[in-house]
Amino acid sequence: MSRTGPKRSESIRLAVLNAADDLLVERGFDGVTIEGIAARAGVAKQTLYRWWKSKVDILLDTLAGDARDGLAWQLGSASAEEELQRQLRRINAFFHEPAGHVLRALLGHAQTNPATARALREGFLREQRERDRAGLRAVLARHTACQTARQTGRHLDDHVVDGLLDLLLGPLYYRTLVGDRAAEPAILDATAHLVLDTAARITRSDQEPSG
Template sequence: MRRVDGTISATRKPQAACEKTTVISRTGPRRSESVRLAVLHAADDLLVERGFAALTIEGIAHRAGVAKQTIYRWWKSKVDILLDTLTDDAREALAWHVDEGDGDSGKDALTSHLQRVADFFEEPAGKVLQALLGQAQLDGDTAASLRDGFLREQRERDKAGLRDLLGCDGIFVDDRHLDRLVDLLLGPLYHRVLVFGAPIDKELVESTSRLVLTLAREMSTEAS
């Protein structure tokens, strides 16, 4: 995947605008994985290049080297395609790595995770999420699909990851407190990007990590 600044991410290599991916014809009830990936890669590349409003099924089909009818066979709209590419890319990019860090391991691991979230927003997949969140404010179907699918699933992953990380530090909180801690952990980052359109700096990452960990310890003490 290509970063917004033009450098190459480890996720995948960029595809030139004039280059079409070689795809395998669909011959049965299952769609070809090469077709699926070609369409998803084309969609997030074009979103970064042209923006959500200018993104079209025709453009995606041309960039991917597939027929428009092939796309409509598997996706109802460009929103559905973007949801698929977001789910694929975010699964690894937003994964929790509880065992990393040394010294004050809880703070180190939490800071590292928030930095990955910050980096994600600079990637094409992060731009996809921003575009879908914007569209969700205008379209109820997009909002429902995004919240009932990707956002709900990522929320569960975030709660599980934070629970495991805190547990490694001997901090245990109930589900209600855990839910609030996830809000406090990710809220400042989303606010910085979505409201102000500004990059997430190291100071925000470190201060958010430190404050959430401190609050989690206080909650754990109250619960014991």
């Protein structure tokens, strides 16, 4: 996230982000304060305010960095179903790591704080959605349950891919945010299979001659 003002020391920035991460896990969202982060990181409170407007901005910065690796799509030569299963397992694990606690805390705070909701949706969630959409489209373009493997990615427009992405991630988010527990591997596997089956059905329907 770009900030105005003096150039930041990378070592200090990382110290602040790590301190925010640790404090959120230890004390929860309400227990995290600018004063606490500054004390844990060993920097002056004024330094934090020069670079971030609030603790929410610090946590968003922390989340963005952690998610680049933790939620990245690592596609290879496995089958479509295996690739989706692996990605769901990565997300499932991420939710229960310190970085995932940050995401869960921000999502919770966003329900009652419009400013946090706006910052989260216009920043991290929008960017992660784009990455997830690209990852899912790549899987569908390269691997599909129907015969026209190479055509699937082109035939499914953005609206359909968005629906499939909701279907892919919805059960995992529900288990984590509502049930407060990790999703079982069987649920993740069934979800991956359902998404591919639905994509194949839509593709076949699009290719059937009308009339």
